[in-house]
Amino acid sequence: MKKILIIEDDSIMREILQQILQIEGFSTITAENGWLGLQMVEQYQPDLIICDVMMPLLDGYSLIQTLREDPATATIPFIFLTAKAERCDLRQAMELGADDYLTKPFEAFELLQAIRTQLKKRQAVTEQYINQIQRMKTEFSYLARHDSLTGLPNKLFLEEQFNKTRLQVYNQGQILPLFLINIDIIYRNKLFFGTGLKHLLIKALVVRLKNLNSTHNLIDLVGHLKTEQLVMLLKPTQDIKIVADIAQQTLDNISQPLFFNKVEVFLKARIGIACYPNDGLQLSQLLTYAEFVLEHYQPEDTRLYHFYSQEILDNFFRKVILETDLRQALERNEFQLYYQPQVNVQTGKVVCAEALIRWQHPEHGMISPAEFIPIAEESGFIITLGEWIIRTACTQIKTLQAEGLNNFSIAVNISACQLINKNFSEKIIDIINETGIAPELLELELTETVFIQDIESVKQKLNYLSQQGIKISIDDFGTGYSSFKYLQEFPFHNLKIDRYFISNIDKFKNKQVLVKSIIQTADNLNLNIIAEGVETKNELAWLMRNNCDIVQGYFFSHPLPIEELKEFLSSRAK
Numbered sequence: 277m278k279k280i281l282i283i284e285d286d287s288i289m290r291e292i293l294q295q296i297l298q299i300e301g302f303s304t305i306t307a308e309n310g311w312l313g314l315q316m317v318e319q320y321q322p323d324l325i326i327c328d329v330m331m332p333l334l335d336g337y338s339l340i341q342t343l344r345e346d347p348a349t350a351t352i353p354f355i356f357l358t359a360k361a362e363r364c365d366l367r368q369a370m371e372l373g374a375d376d377y378l379t380k381p382f383e384a385f386e387l388l389q390a391i392r393t394q395l396k397k398r399q400a401v402t403e404q405y406i407n408q409i410q411r412m413k414t415e416f417s418y419l420a421r422h423d424s425l426t427g428l429p430n431k432l433f434l435e436e437q438f439n440k441t442r443l444q445v446y447n448q449g450q451i452l453p454l455f456l457i458n459i460d461i462i463y464r465n466k467l468f469f470g471t472g473l474k475h476l477l478i479k480a481l482v483v484r485l486k487n488l489n490s491t492h493n494l495i496d497l498v499g500h501l502k503t504e505q506l507v508m509l510l511k512p513t514q515d516i517k518i519v520a521d522i523a524q525q526t527l528d529n530i531s532q533p534l535f536f537n538k539v540e541v542f543l544k545a546r547i548g549i550a551c552y553p554n555d556g557l558q559l560s561q562l563l564t565y566a567e568f569v570l571e572h573y574q575p576e577d578t579r580l581y582h583f584y585s586q587e588i589l590d591n592f593f594r595k596v597i598l599e600t601d602l603r604q605a606l607e608r609n610e611f612q613l614y615y616q617p618q619v620n621v622q623t624g625k626v627v628c629a630e631a632l633i634r635w636q637h638p639e640h641g642m643i644s645p646a647e648f649i650p651i652a653e654e655s656g657f658i659i660t661l662g663e664w665i666i667r668t669a670c671t672q673i674k675t676l677q678a679e680g681l682n683n684f685s686i687a688v689n690i691s692a693c694q695l696i697n698k699n700f701s702e703k704i705i706d707i708i709n710e711t712g713i714a715p716e717l718l719e720l721e722l723t724e725t726v727f728i729q730d731i732e733s734v735k736q737k738l739n740y741l742s743q744q745g746i747k748i749s750i751d752d753f754g755t756g757y758s759s760f761k762y763l764q765e766f767p768f769h770n771l772k773i774d775r776y777f778i779s780n781i782d783k784f785k786n787k788q789v790l791v792k793s794i795i796q797t798a799d800n801l802n803l804n805i806i807a808e809g810v811e812t813k814n815e816l817a818w819l820m821r822n823n824c825d826i827v828q829g830y831f832f833s834h835p836l837p838i839e840e841l842k843e844f845l846s847s848r849a850k
């Protein structure tokens with residue numbers, strides 16, 4: 277029932293209006309002046325107002341002006357009833373926002389027609405407003421559940437879809453697999469793609485993945501979490517082999533080139549897989565565990581999809597514990613340096629010893645550098661640890677010199693994190709000055725990863741150190757894609773052939789061809805050749821026949837603590 281407010285100072289007219297409206301089925305409330313009328317509006321929020329113009333305390337013009345200034349009452353239909361029939365009065369009323377204007381006397385049907393017209397108009401406006409609100413809600417709901425740049429489902433959408441499905445999956449003894457997909461644009465193409473273009477590329481890729489789904493109908497949803505990260509929710513299944521097949525097909529699909537702006541773009545991807553309910557009961561758990569998988573298996577891993585396991589979680593927590601213990605380990609003197617000799621096979625003398633760090637953990641025993649060095653690099657602790665290694669190696673070689681063992685140098689591995697440190701070169705010189713060793717007795721070993729950071733800056737630092745007398749070696753030569761290029765641009769003294777090429781070299785013709793080429797190149801550039809990982813007599817014999825005189829490996833010695841190194845050096849000096 278529509279509620280109408282009658283504001284009229286004439287009691288007889290007020291009663292007549294009330295009777296007419298009640299007969300027509302309207303609910304009415306009344307007020308005898310504009311001030312009371314204003315209070316009634318605020319209290320009852322009527323659907324329509326009928327108001328006289330000339331009233332005590334607050335006239336109709338002032339009343340409508342007040343109502344139209346308040347958003348809560350501005351849209352209530354307002355009809356004036358007045359004996360004032362001048363055109364200027366009508367004009368003033370309409371300018372103030374009146375919806376209709378009836379002059380007294382008037383017929384009942386005129387009043388009712390005016391009321392119905394205004395109520396109908398308000399109903400139309402209300403419906404339009406409701407529809408607009410609904411459209412806004414729908415749009416907001418869409419935006420809240422989709423990535424703003426790609427239009428792909430986001431984490432909220434994914435969670436809703438996951439929650440709709442998981443109870444059924446649990447009751448039927450199935451699994452609900454989730455893929456977290458890291459997308460990487462091949463390096464040489466990255467320069468063509470800013471963030472905006474990457475989003476377009478991701479959208480094009482998702483279209484292709486959906487085409488894959490049209491063949492198998494096993495993919496429930498493909499969403500977007502980060503700039504280069506997709507998430508895929510599969511449909512429930514009981515067969516883990518199907519999940520593995522879809523993962524491989526997804527990788528195969530992504531590896532196919534895309535044509536974008538007439539440029540052929542190559543992508544590669546890695547997939548971390550976690551399954552409900554075996555791995556976790558909440559979506560957040562599955563996403564976290566899939567992320568653990570991606571972090572656990574590095575990009576160089578040959579298989580590019582992996583399932584989550586408890587072992588991965590255990591490794592994650594071990595990594596967290598080791599990262600915490602690393603800093604305390606230095607304070608507790610848990611680190612030691614071991615040295616592996618490099619022997620000149622023509623003279624039998626040790627020409628250098630490579631310093632290799634070891635960590636004797638009080639609870640976990642001896643921890644491999646392959647495990648804790650990456651943790652140190654990620655945390656930034658490698659800067660402090662690297663300085664300790666260089667200072668300790670220089671101090672220990674100084675001690676050996678004092679004992680007459682002074683015909684060899686010390687080689688120390690340097691990570692990319694250390695080299696890009698602003699004060700790296702100055703710190704090296706400071707350590708040499710502090711320990712008092714000759715710069716020529718220190719050798720810095722670098723892998724190719726250090727050269728892709730900032731080539732000009734690296735070159736400047738290495739040239740400076742080389743000018744001070746420090747030797748520079750390139751380590752693990754042959755494993756990178758541009759090793760020969762670096763040989764021409766940097767002040768290297770030594771070239772170390774990676775152990776992969778040395779292992780069983782006497783048996784493999786392809787390795788022999790490659791190593792001969794490396795040796796020839798080094799000779800042309802006046803570089804010393806050092807063969808790493810020599811373990812057998814046959815490997816050594818082949819290297820000697822092909823003019824590689826300096827070798828390092830288990831054939832001569834394992835890495836030795838300083839006291840055992842002293843004994844080894846003494847035995848070779850005789």
